[in-house]
Amino acid sequence: MLKRIFAIFRARNLEFMRDRSSLSWNIVLPVALMFGLSFIFSGGDRAVYTIGVLQSADQIDESVHPFLETRYMDFVPVASEADGFRKVARHRLDLLVRFDPPAQYWVNPDSPKGYYAEIALLQADQRNEIAKAQITGDAVRYVDWVLPGILGMNMMFSCLFGVGYVVVRYRKNGFLKRLHATPLRAIEFVIAQVASRLLLIIVITAFVYAGTKYFLDTRMEGSHLTLLIIAIIGSVSLISMGLLVAARVTSEELAGGLLNMVTWPMMLLSGVWFSLEAAEGWVRELAKVFPLTHVLDAARAVMLDGATLRDVSDEIAWLAIMSVVFLTLGASIFRWRSN
Amino acid sequence: MPTALEARNLVKQYPGVLAVDDVSFSVAEGICFGLLGPNGAGKTTTVEIMEGVTPPSSGEVWYFGKPAGRKFREEAGIQFQNTALQDFLTVQETLEMFHSLYNRQADLERIIEECALGELLDRDNRKLSGGQRQRLLLAVALVNEPRLVFLDEPTTGLDPQARRNFWELVQRIRAGGTTIILTTHYMDEAHILCDDIAIMDEGKIISRGNPDELLRRQYKNVIIELPLEDVNGALDCIEHRVLESQGLIEVATDDVNASLQLLAANVTGLNRLKIRQPNLEDLFLDLTGHSLRA
Numbered sequence: 001m002l003k004r005i006f007a008i009f010r011a012r013n014l015e016f017m018r019d020r021s022s023l024s025w026n027i028v029l030p031v032a033l034m035f036g037l038s039f040i041f042s043g044g045d046r047a048v049y050t051i052g053v054l055q056s057a058d059q060i061d062e063s064v065h066p067f068l069e070t071r072y073m074d075f076v077p078v079a080s081e082a083d084g085f086r087k088v089a090r091h092r093l094d095l096l097v098r099f100d101p102p103a104q105y106w107v108n109p110d111s112p113k114g115y116y117a118e119i120a121l122l123q124a125d126q127r128n129e130i131a132k133a134q135i136t137g138d139a140v141r142y143v144d145w146v147l148p149g150i151l152g153m154n155m156m157f158s159c160l161f162g163v164g165y166v167v168v169r170y171r172k173n174g175f176l177k178r179l180h181a182t183p184l185r186a187i188e189f190v191i192a193q194v195a196s197r198l199l200l201i202i203v204i205t206a207f208v209y210a211g212t213k214y215f216l217d218t219r220m221e222g223s224h225l226t227l228l229i230i231a232i233i234g235s236v237s238l239i240s241m242g243l244l245v246a247a248r249v250t251s252e253e254l255a256g257g258l259l260n261m262v263t264w265p266m267m268l269l270s271g272v273w274f275s276l277e278a279a280e281g282w283v284r285e286l287a288k289v290f291p292l293t294h295v296l297d298a299a300r301a302v303m304l305d306g307a308t309l310r311d312v313s314d315e316i317a318w319l320a321i322m323s324v325v326f327l328t329l330g331a332s333i334f335r336w337r338s339n
Numbered sequence: 340m341p342t343a344l345e346a347r348n349l350v351k352q353y354p355g356v357l358a359v360d361d362v363s364f365s366v367a368e369g370i371c372f373g374l375l376g377p378n379g380a381g382k383t384t385t386v387e388i389m390e391g392v393t394p395p396s397s398g399e400v401w402y403f404g405k406p407a408g409r410k411f412r413e414e415a416g417i418q419f420q421n422t423a424l425q426d427f428l429t430v431q432e433t434l435e436m437f438h439s440l441y442n443r444q445a446d447l448e449r450i451i452e453e454c455a456l457g458e459l460l461d462r463d464n465r466k467l468s469g470g471q472r473q474r475l476l477l478a479v480a481l482v483n484e485p486r487l488v489f490l491d492e493p494t495t496g497l498d499p500q501a502r503r504n505f506w507e508l509v510q511r512i513r514a515g516g517t518t519i520i521l522t523t524h525y526m527d528e529a530h531i532l533c534d535d536i537a538i539m540d541e542g543k544i545i546s547r548g549n550p551d552e553l554l555r556r557q558y559k560n561v562i563i564e565l566p567l568e569d570v571n572g573a574l575d576c577i578e579h580r581v582l583e584s585q586g587l588i589e590v591a592t593d594d595v596n597a598s599l600q601l602l603a604a605n606v607t608g609l610n611r612l613k614i615r616q617p618n619l620e621d622l623f624l625d626l627t628g629h630s631l632r633a
Contacts, residue, residue: 173423
């Protein structure tokens with residue numbers, strides 16, 4: 001028995017080692033992830049408090065006020081008052097401060113962290129010339145905040161792996177070749193795959209959403225129709241991305257490597273588990289190339305802040321553009337058969 | 340009869356391998372045309388070029404006098420040598436799916452009856468036997484009422500009874516006027532089914548014609564077979580062609596009586612002697628110098 005096991009073990013190892021593309025991905029991907037993560041999170045100690053500073057400049061100038069030199073506080077520029085007020089109301093900022101005259105700060109009386117951040121501000125403000133204002137609002141529970149992330153992540157995995165892997169398997173076992181011998185066109189096949197997975201993912205996502213809404217009473221400030229539109233266009237863009245990845249690949253292992261290469265950065269940079277508001281500007285810009293970032297930004301805006309379809313039209317437009325680009329590219333380079 | 344399909348100077352070059360080397364031939368409408376040859380002869384590549392699933396390096400395929408295009412895809416039925424079907428689908432669902440891909444549609448009930456699939460309609464594709472699966476793949480190739488059907492090694496791996504059943508099915512389709520292009524390395528299959536054959540080796544067509552005519556043209560004699568161990572080197576006396584193959588001595592002769600007398604006088608035992616007509620396998624052996632299944 002051991003002899004047979006070893007024979008299969010050896011054959012599989014040889015197959016894997018000789019599949020250079022898969023081997024490369026299995027080595028390159030973890031190394032790239034390791035370097036990427038160490039680069040993104042190399043900013044030293046994490047801040048305990050997040051303070052918004054109302055200003056037009058992109059950079060915080062610590063010389064403006066002694067409070068800005070306080071340790072363990074992360075000072076982020078906030079360009080608009082409305083945006084700052086909304087974040088203080090939702091406890092996403094512990095304090096909002098304006099040092100330009102007339103100097104003022106805004107704090108949420110229901111925020112424990114806001115209370116301590118205010119003490120630190122008043123201690124640093126020796127001249128006692130900064131005015132206080134209050135903004136009220138319920139805290140966004142982590143479950144409310146993370147729910148769109150979890151739904152989005154599930155959509156991402158289902159769309160990318162569910163479509164990408166299946167197409168590669170069809171190609172590898174000759175089923176695509178059989179379809180190619182019929183009048184079916186590549187774009188027809190691609191659209192059928194998109195439609196099939198879209199139906200599945202919308203039903204599953206709606207089911208999970210309804211369950212969490214019922215059991216956890218998760219927040220929904222906006223319209224369900226707007227959320228459905230975001231889910232549909234977001235799913236189409238992610239499925240199209242999966243089809244593009246699988247358009248020519250003939251090895252399931254290479255497909256797995258490529259799909260991991262696009263899913264892991266989205267997991268980390270699209271705001272599934274944590275907000276990137278405190279991240280470097282270039283990281284936030286980079287995250288915008290991923291469809292999941294736009295899906296989550298739009299879904300959170302609707303669910304947490306009651307954004308309308310018009311408010312999230314930018315995100316929807318980006319997702320639509322990405323879908324068209326991925327689908328067109330995928331259909332044009334689509335290969336029916338393995339070599 | 341009009342020409343249904345025509346291959347014009349087909350060439351397929353893979354890195355380091357010339358799989359198809361300037362192949363040209365035409366297939367008349369309504370016949371069963373066989374493309375024969377050993378594994379690696381280039382017949383599957385040639386047929387896949389004609390089916391439109393493999394692009395040629397050069398050359399053209401014409402269908403009823405025009406370059407093969409959308410009309411060809413709509414009117415051709417194809418059974419590949421190895422085709423995976425979608426998992427978890429039943430026979431009925433598989434047939435309906437392929438049926439829906441064509442504008443030109445056959446009556447599914449008739450196809451199901453012709454291919455004897457009536458009792459298998461609710462069965463998962465994965466649970467079909469080899470013969471049942473081949474019948475389903477043939478049915479899939481017929482769902483568009485094709486004018487032309489490609490059958491690529493359709494009986495490979497089937498037991499003798501399943502092969503014979505499949506031949507009967509192909510003969511019924513052929514009798515209905517459908518043109519059939521068959522690739523096989525079974526010479527008996529080709530002889531029974533085909534009106535016209537082309538023998539391929541090393542990417543080229545080396546002989547072409549009706550099977551019986553080809554044999555008549557090549558052979559004026561019959562073959563006497565003896566087990567090698569019964570002969571004991573006593574054939575030096577026989578002047579006719581002598582061939583040793585797979586433990587047998589084969590003597591080709593046009594005078595059976597004289598050869599048998601000669602053998603009786605020189606060979607110790609003739610109990611296992613056989614006399615037979617030359618077949619396509621002999622023809623192939625003569626033309627190429629190597630066995631069909633090599």
